[in-house]
Amino acid sequence: MSKVAPLPIGPAFPWLAPLAGRTDLPFRLLCREQGAAVACTEMVSARGLVYETRSGGRGKALPSRALLLSTPLPGLRAESDVPLVVQLFGGEPFFLGEAVALLRSWGYAYFDLNLGCPVPKVVKSGAGAALARNAALALEAARAMLEAAGPGRVGFKFRLGWNREEENYLELGEALAGSGASWLTLHPRYARQGFSGRADWGALARLKSAVKAPVLASGDLFTAEDAVRCLRESGADGLMFARGALYNPAVFGEFKAAWSRGPAEVAGEGAGEGSREERRPDVSRLKRLVLRHAELVRAVPGKESRGGPDPRLLKMRGAVQLYVRDFPGSRAFRQDLGFCRDWDNFYQLTDDCFAGN
Ligand SMILES: Cc1cc2nc3c(=O)[nH]c(=O)nc-3n(C[C@H](O)[C@H](O)[C@H](O)COP(=O)(O)O)c2cc1C
Numbered sequence: 001m002s003k004v005a006p007l008p009i010g011p012a013f014p015w016l017a018p019l020a021g022r023t024d025l026p027f028r029l030l031c032r033e034q035g036a037a038v039a040c041t042e043m044v045s046a047r048g049l050v051y052e053t054r055s056g057g058r059g060k061a062l063p064s065r066a067l068l069l070s071t072p073l074p075g076l077r078a079e080s081d082v083p084l085v086v087q088l089f090g091g092e093p094f095f096l097g098e099a100v101a102l103l104r105s106w107g108y109a110y111f112d113l114n115l116g117c118p119v120p121k122v123v124k125s126g127a128g129a130a131l132a133r134n135a136a137l138a139l140e141a142a143r144a145m146l147e148a149a150g151p152g153r154v155g156f157k158f159r160l161g162w163n164r165e166e167e168n169y170l171e172l173g174e175a176l177a178g179s180g181a182s183w184l185t186l187h188p189r190y191a192r193q194g195f196s197g198r199a200d201w202g203a204l205a206r207l208k209s210a211v212k213a214p215v216l217a218s219g220d221l222f223t224a225e226d227a228v229r230c231l232r233e234s235g236a237d238g239l240m241f242a243r244g245a246l247y248n249p250a251v252f253g254e255f256k257a258a259w260s261r262g263p264a265e266v267a268g269e270g271a272g273e274g275s276r277e278e279r280r281p282d283v284s285r286l287k288r289l290v291l292r293h294a295e296l297v298r299a300v301p302g303k304e305s306r307g308g309p310d311p312r313l314l315k316m317r318g319a320v321q322l323y324v325r326d327f328p329g330s331r332a333f334r335q336d337l338g339f340c341r342d343w344d345n346f347y348q349l350t351d352d353c354f355a356g357n
Contacts, residue, residue: 003151004109007085009183009216009238010238011256012260014255015037015241017218017240023041024069024300026296033292034252040240043087043117044086046096047090047099073300073301089113093140096113100154110153110154111145112185113141115157117129155181158185158186159187160188160189163191167190170210173215182213183238186215187218188200188202188204199220202234204235208237214238217234217238221239223254224258224259226244247322249289290324294316297313309341317340321334324353329353
């Protein structure tokens with residue numbers, strides 16, 4: 001098995017988390033330009049990938065392959081989307097191993113296994129948080145991926161457990177680290193919690209002291225200041241921005257700057273989801289971000305439009321609505337975006353919203 005460079009992990013190297021429906025190629029490129037050191041694809045079905053490939057895609061859509069779209073592409077350099085981590089989900093070790101082998105043969109280098117998704121459709125298939133509930137099967141899946149990938153290439157992302165009664169993150173983390181995981185990401189909530197309550201950063205500290213593998217923090221990292229506090233409190237090796245990046249892709253650079261300024265500069269307690277003041281963006285930078293996202297979206301080939309609005313535009317509207325949600329006076333813009341069906345109208349609305357900036 002060929003050797004591979006270890007992925008950068010540390011406070012200077014914030015990652016973009018896997019985000020279903022969101023971390024497509026244009027968004028990853030945008031976040032990388034803003035300082036993300038590593039980016040993850042959204043979760044891809046291992047079984048879907050294997051079946052699509054076996055059928056040769058004859059006359060069929062290839063939804064799982066489409067999620068893997070990366071560079072090089074005409075006009076986009078090969079290295080602009082690296083390092084890239086492909087996140088897989090599935091409940092069957094065989095398909096997870098096969099999927100990694102396929103991905104390796106196509107040139108993908110790093111892989112992550114989703115052990116935390118609580119969405120009913122995923123859980124029903126025995127994947128995501130359901131797989132983590134069955135530690136023996138999870139380990140079998142981990143081994144299949146590690147064997148197919150080779151050393152230095154596989155990480156695992158999980159929650160505290162199914163619920164408080166079935167908390168198992170320490171045992172699971174130790175077992176995965178012992179099997180050769182190159183990183184462990186913990187989102188310290190129970191699967192049954194979804195996104196309610198607060199992420200328990202104390203659990204990150206407990207995992208960190210229990211395992212030798214690097215620990216990445218995920219959970220309630222909405223601002224640069226949240227991220228600095230989380231790393232300080234937990235001692236985690238690095239972190240992933242998830243919703244923080246969806247609301248503000250510039251959070252990567254802001255975090256690196258805040259970290260390098262040192263402790264005295266970090267604002268006090270509990271910013272969290274509620275603290276919109278802290279997140280209020282700089283207006284001209286926000287406009288540049290919106291326009292750059294549009295430029296990247298248009299640089300990447302998308303689905304056929306079949307005469308209707310460009311599906312790339314329809315998808316991007318939702319992303320932009322999140323960027324501007326804390327921008328005073330953006331309500332009308334957000335509403336109008338919902339009806340926007342062509343690019344000229346999109347640019348016009350953007351200009352109107354940021355008039356004078
Ligand atoms: C829209 C959305 C999609 C997500 N998709 C995935 C996914 O595909 N794989 C995964 O492991 N986690 C996924 N997550 C979880 C995030 O990666 C992250 O662990 C979680 O949002 C906690 O971080 P945060 O509180 O800073 O957002 C998703 C979260 C959101 C909000």
